[in-house]
Structure formats: structure tokens, C-alpha cells
Amino acid sequence: MLLYALRRLLYLVPVAFGxxxxxxxxxxxxxxxxxxAIVPPDAPQEVVDKLRTYYGFDKxxxxxxFRWMLVTLGGDFGTSIGTGRPVFEEVGGAFLNTIxxxxxxxxxxxxxxxVLGTAAAYARSRAVDRIVTSIALxxxxxxxxxxxxxLVIVFSVELGWLPPMGLGPENVAGWRLDLDHLRxxxxxxxxxxxxxxxxxxxxxxxxxKEILNMEFVTxxxxxxxxxxxxxxxVLKNAAPTCLAVMGLQAGNLIGGSILIETVxxxxxxxxxxxxxIFRRDLPVLQGATLVLAFFFMMLNLTVDVIQTMVxxxxxxx
Amino acid sequence: MAIQSPSLDMTAGxxxxxxPASAAHGYWQSVRRRLRRDPVTVGCAALLFVIVxxxxxxxxxxxxxxxxxxxxxxxxxxxxxxxxLGTDELGRDMxxxxxxxxxxxxxxxxxxxxxxxxxxxxxxxxxxxxGGRVNMLIMRLMDVxxxxxxxxxxxxxxxxxxxxxENTLLALTLVFIPPICRVSESVTTQVxxxxxxxxxxxxxxxxxxxxxxxxxxxxxxxxxxxxTSLISVAIILAAGLSFLGLGVKxxxxxxxxxxxxxxxxxxxxPLLAALPGVMIxxxxxxxxxxxxxxxxxxxxxx
Numbered sequence: 001m002l003l004y005a006l007r008r009l010l011y012l013v014p015v016a017f018g019x020x021x022x023x024x025x026x027x028x029x030x031x032x033x034x035x036x037a038i039v040p041p042d043a044p045q046e047v048v049d050k051l052r053t054y055y056g057f058d059k060x061x062x063x064x065x066f067r068w069m070l071v072t073l074g075g076d077f078g079t080s081i082g083t084g085r086p087v088f089e090e091v092g093g094a095f096l097n098t099i100x101x102x103x104x105x106x107x108x109x110x111x112x113x114x115v116l117g118t119a120a121a122y123a124r125s126r127a128v129d130r131i132v133t134s135i136a137l138x139x140x141x142x143x144x145x146x147x148x149x150x151l152v153i154v155f156s157v158e159l160g161w162l163p164p165m166g167l168g169p170e171n172v173a174g175w176r177l178d179l180d181h182l183r184x185x186x187x188x189x190x191x192x193x194x195x196x197x198x199x200x201x202x203x204x205x206x207x208x209k210e211i212l213n214m215e216f217v218t219x220x221x222x223x224x225x226x227x228x229x230x231x232x233x234v235l236k237n238a239a240p241t242c243l244a245v246m247g248l249q250a251g252n253l254i255g256g257s258i259l260i261e262t263v264x265x266x267x268x269x270x271x272x273x274x275x276x277i278f279r280r281d282l283p284v285l286q287g288a289t290l291v292l293a294f295f296f297m298m299l300n301l302t303v304d305v306i307q308t309m310v311x312x313x314x315x316x317x
Numbered sequence: 318m319a320i321q322s323p324s325l326d327m328t329a330g331x332x333x334x335x336x337p338a339s340a341a342h343g344y345w346q347s348v349r350r351r352l353r354r355d356p357v358t359v360g361c362a363a364l365l366f367v368i369v370x371x372x373x374x375x376x377x378x379x380x381x382x383x384x385x386x387x388x389x390x391x392x393x394x395x396x397x398x399x400x401x402l403g404t405d406e407l408g409r410d411m412x413x414x415x416x417x418x419x420x421x422x423x424x425x426x427x428x429x430x431x432x433x434x435x436x437x438x439x440x441x442x443x444x445x446x447x448g449g450r451v452n453m454l455i456m457r458l459m460d461v462x463x464x465x466x467x468x469x470x471x472x473x474x475x476x477x478x479x480x481x482x483e484n485t486l487l488a489l490t491l492v493f494i495p496p497i498c499r500v501s502e503s504v505t506t507q508v509x510x511x512x513x514x515x516x517x518x519x520x521x522x523x524x525x526x527x528x529x530x531x532x533x534x535x536x537x538x539x540x541x542x543x544x545t546s547l548i549s550v551a552i553i554l555a556a557g558l559s560f561l562g563l564g565v566k567x568x569x570x571x572x573x574x575x576x577x578x579x580x581x582x583x584x585x586x587p588l589l590a591a592l593p594g595v596m597i598x599x600x601x602x603x604x605x606x607x608x609x610x611x612x613x614x615x616x617x618x619x
Contacts, residue, residue, distance in 0.1 A: 022461060293466075
């Protein structure tokens with residue numbers, strides 16, 4: 001098991017190298033370089049050149065890449081061109097806020113999906129199945145940023161029950177676990193959980209249904225095992241497939257929360273990324289993308305390893 | 318968004334149509350017959366047809382000018398005389414803008430998937446059929462793109478490239494190439510293992526002939542079904558990019574961008590602010606249901 005995990009980790013090295021190349025390329029895809037974005041258009045050429053030398057943009061690209069990578073590996077993500085603060089600090093703080101929201105959305109989406117999906121697979125009446133598949137369809141089809149706006153319209157503007165935006169009442173300090181902060185979390189969590197809810201409900205439903213048709217279930221029924229314990233067997237068999245999809249969905253939540261964070265002004269990585277794009281703050285864009293991509297890679301790896309642990313039938317080696 | 322790779326492998330697993338290439342004609346006929354009998358698919362197709370036809374024929378429908386602003390008629394509610402669906406924050410007719418908006422929104426959703434299908438399927442079939450080093454090279458390259466959540470990749474790419482419809486198209490195409498390539502690769506790998514491919518090889522058929530005659534007919538179905546399921550994701554993602562200000566530039570009518578500019582109006586006229594999203598939602602549901610119908614009709618398992 002440990003060996004397998006290590007091998008997978010080793011395999012990530014070339015992928016990580018490719019990812020870093022791609023993230024590095026992001027900056028150079030940009031029209032004009034990072035310097036022309038921050039200096040006024042009438043800045044004298046020598047100032048521009050000085051800045052270019054200062055940030056190392058005058059070196060050939062491969063040199064720039066290796067310099068950037070070495071520094072980044074050391075944990076230094078550079079300085080935000082917009083705010084002058086270290087990128088690592090900016091991204092780190094935002095990342096925590098994103099994680100909080102993502103975890104909440106995961107809990108809501110996955111627990112609901114397991115219940116709904118299993119119910120639909122078990123349901124004898126077509127009505128239950130229809131309702132659940134419709135919920136799943138809505139989940140995968142709804143533009144979640146629009147849903148976010150609709151939620152704000154209904155619960156903040158019309159009813160006035162919940163705050164329309166922000167992280168918490170004072171908006172200065174970071175996130176804390178208390179009633180006030182939870183109130184601010186409700187709407188973003190609901191909006192964010194829609195897509196994973198839809199995808200997971202579909203997955204759980206089809207996986208459980210498939211397993212229910214297997215012979216071992218009939219055998220257990222024939223032996224007279226009660227339904228509750230059979231359900232346990234079924235869920236155990238459905239777990240590996242569902243876990244794999246859950247992992248991906250969780251990763252997508254963290255990368256995909258940018259739209260929701262923008263609607264709710266939630267100060268997470270998505271919000272940071274968005275403002276970095278508009279300030280043309282390329283170091284922050286680079287840093288945030290890199291952190292998120294690496295997190296996503298590690299999450300996939302973890303899910304893969306857990307999957308092998310849960311399912312002894314998967315022999316990888 | 319909902320690009321899920323584990324299900325890709327499953328798509329591929331069940332994908333191999335049992336129909337031999339020579340009977341392809343009969344197969345497509347039965348697919349068409351099954352599609353016609355499915356009321357949900359037919360209904361969605363009809364609704365989509367209306368939306369697309371209206372968008373294409375917009376200039377001849379006698380609608381108001383979607384660019385004409387008016388300071389007097391700003392944010393009029395739905396049902397105002399002369400403005401059936403009200404007016405937006407600059408006094409432009411909402412009905413006209415919603416109909417015209419379909420042009421860009423649909424175009425920006427469908428085009429990337431078509432382009433990605435062309436590139437991704439070619440790469441994937443090549444990787445699957447040739448195997449070995451080529452496979453390794455192509456699939457490892459795809460792994461790099463897979464290391465990004467799809468939304469993040471789309472946003473970072475269009476953020477770096479700058480706003481504009483062309484850049485959005487490019488970014489979205491890049492986002493959809495890897496998943497299509499993966500599906501194509503695993504389906505092709507499976508087909509390659511069948512006896513009829515060996516038989517063709519033994520009888521001296523060249524690689525291109527085998528791919529054209531024996532492989533394509535068997536892999537295109539599943540690949541196509543998968544690609545159609547991406548269209549709704551693409552439409553939402555394209556609208557999302559415009560919503561962030563990374564896609565289409567104002568004053569073009571586009572659903573995502575309209576949602577963005579109307580956000581400031583949620584306190585004044587909430588119903589109006591939600592309208593463009595309804596269009597995105599309806600189109601996306603239709604594409605999803607049609608994709609499900611196609612999957613069932615073509616007997617490709619999810």
C-alpha cells in the first residue's frame with residue numbers, strides 16, 4: 001500500500017513539471033508583459049527597463065522558468081504586483097476561506113446525494129425515482145452563479161432573512177466558527193453544492209442500482225438477511241466508485257468556486273483570482289493557479305489511494 | 318464543472334457497440350427510430366430548435382434594436398407596453414436582447430465542443446490505436462491538463478489571454494480536449510483488441526484503412542454521445558466567463574454578460590435580473606436531456 005502510494009507520488013513528478021510549465025506559460029500568454037500592466041503608459045523607457053530587470057523579465061524564457069521554479073519550490077511565490085504583499089500570504093489566507101466553503105458544500109452535497117441516490121435506486125415507485133432524477137438533472141444543468149443570484153434575490157432582497165454577501169459581520173478578521181459566520185455561509189454553500197449534488201446523485205443512483213442487480217444481493221436475500229444489513233453490503237460495494245467521483249467533485253468545488261465567490265464577495269481564492277485578473281496581477285494569478293492545481297493533484301492522489309484501501313479487489317502494483 | 322473522469326472510463330467500458338461496421342446503416346436507422354419515439358428527447362429538440370431558430374432569424378422577427386439605449390425607459394418591469402419583457406439597465410429591450418443573446422451564447426457553447434471533438438477525438442483515436450510511445454506521449458500531455466479543475470483552467474487561460482470572444486473560445490476548446498481525448502483513447506483501445514481488427518491486419522489492410530473502416534464506426538458513437546453531454550457544461554462555462562467579464566465584451570447581447578450587468582438591478586427589479594439565467598438554464602437542461610436520450614438510443618451505458 002505504502003509502496004503504491006509512493007509510486008503514484010513519483011508518477012506525479014512529470015505531471016507536476018508539466019503543470020508548472022503551463023502555469024509559467026500563463027504569464028507569457030498574456031498580451032504585453034507583466035510590467036506594462038503596472039506602469040502608466042507614459043512611463044519613461046528606462047524606468048520600464050529597470051523594473052523589467054528587477055522582476056527578471058529581461059532574461060531568456062528558460063532561465064526565467066528555472067529561476068521561477070527554484071524560488072517557488074522554496075515557498076516564495078513572489079510579490080503581488082497589485083498590493084505589494086507576498087503572494088504566498090495572499091493566496092494562503094484566501095485558500096483557507098475557500099476550503100471552509102468547499103467543505104461545507106461537500107458535506108451538504110454528498111450526504112444528500114447518498115440519501116437521494118440510494119432512495120432512488122431502491123424505490124419501487126417510479127415517482128420517487130423521477131423526483132430524484134429530476135433533482136439530479138437540475139443540479140447538473142443549473143448555471144450555479146445564476147442560482148446564487150436568485151438565492152440572494154429571494155432570501156436577502158425579498159425576505160431579508162440572510163446576508164447577501166461577505167464572509168461575516170465585521171468582514172475584517174478571518175472566518176470563525178460561530179452562529180454569525182454560519183449565517184453568512186448558508187447561501188454560498190447552497191449555490192456551490194448544486195453541481196456536486198447533481199453529479200453525485202446520478203453516480204450513487206446508477207452504482208447502487210447496478211449492485212442491487214448483482215447475484216450476491218439475491219443470495220443474501222435468499223439466506224434471509226434483513227434489508228438493513230444488505231444495504232450495508234450494497235453501500236460498501238458502491239463506495240469505491242462513488243469515492244472516486246466525490247474526489248473529483250471536491251476538487252472541482254475548490255477550483256470552481258470562483259463564480260460563487262464573486263457573486264457573494266467571499267474572500268477566497270476564486271475571488272482573489274478574479275481580482276488578480278482584472279488588476280493584471282500576474283504573480284497572484286500564477287500563484288493561485290499553481291496552489292489550486294497542486295491541491296487538486298494531491299486530492300486526486302489521496303482519493304486514489306483511499307480507493308485502493310477501501311476496495312481490496314483493486315490490485316495495483 | 319461536471320467533467321468527471323471516472324465516468325469516462327465507464328463510458329468507454331460499455332461503449333463498444335456490438336454492431337459490425339458493415340451493418341452501420343441499420344444501426345443508425347434504429348437509433349433514429351428510437352429517438353423519435355422518446356417524447357422527452359423530441360420535446361427538448363423542439364424547444365432547442367425554437368431557441369436556435371429565433372436566435373438565427375432574430376433580425377427578421379420584427380424585434381426592437383437590441384443595442385438601442387434609452388434613458389427614459391430604464392429597468393422597466395416585465396409586461397410594460399412596447400417592452401414585453403421589460404428593459405435592462407440602459408433601457409434596451411430585454412426580449413430582443415434575450416433572443417439576440419442566444420446567438421453568441423449558443424455559439425460560444427457549441428463551437429468549443431465541436432473544435433475539441435475534432436482535435437481530442439483525433440488525438441485519442443491515434444493514441445488508442447497506435448499505442449506504445451505515441452499513446453504515452455499524448456496521454457501524459459493530457460494528464461497535465463487534467464491536473465487542473467476545469468473551471469480553474471478555463472478562467473486562468475482566458476484571464477491570461479484577456480477578455481474577448483475569441484480568447485474564450487480558445488480557452489474552452491483547450492479545456493474540453495483532454496476529456497474527449499481520454500474517452501476516445503479508451504474506447505479505441507478496446508476496439509483495437511477485437512478479432513476483426515486482427516483479421517483485417519492479417520489480410521493486409523493498412524493502418525488508415527483499418528481505422529477508417531473498422532474503428533471509426535465503432536468508436537464515433539460513444540465519443541459523440543460524450544461530446545454532446547459536454548455542450549451544456551460548455552454553455553454554462555462560457556456564460557460564466559462572460560459573467561466574470563472574461564468573455565464577450567459589452568454591449569454585445571450575451572446571456573452571461575447580461576446577468577452580470579443586471580446584477581446591480583436586483584434591488585430594483587429582481588425578476589428582470591434573473592431572466593437571462595432562465596435562458597441559460599433552459600438551454601442547458603435541453604442539451605442534457607437530449608444527450609441522455611441519445612445515449613439511451615445509441616445504447617451507450619453511462
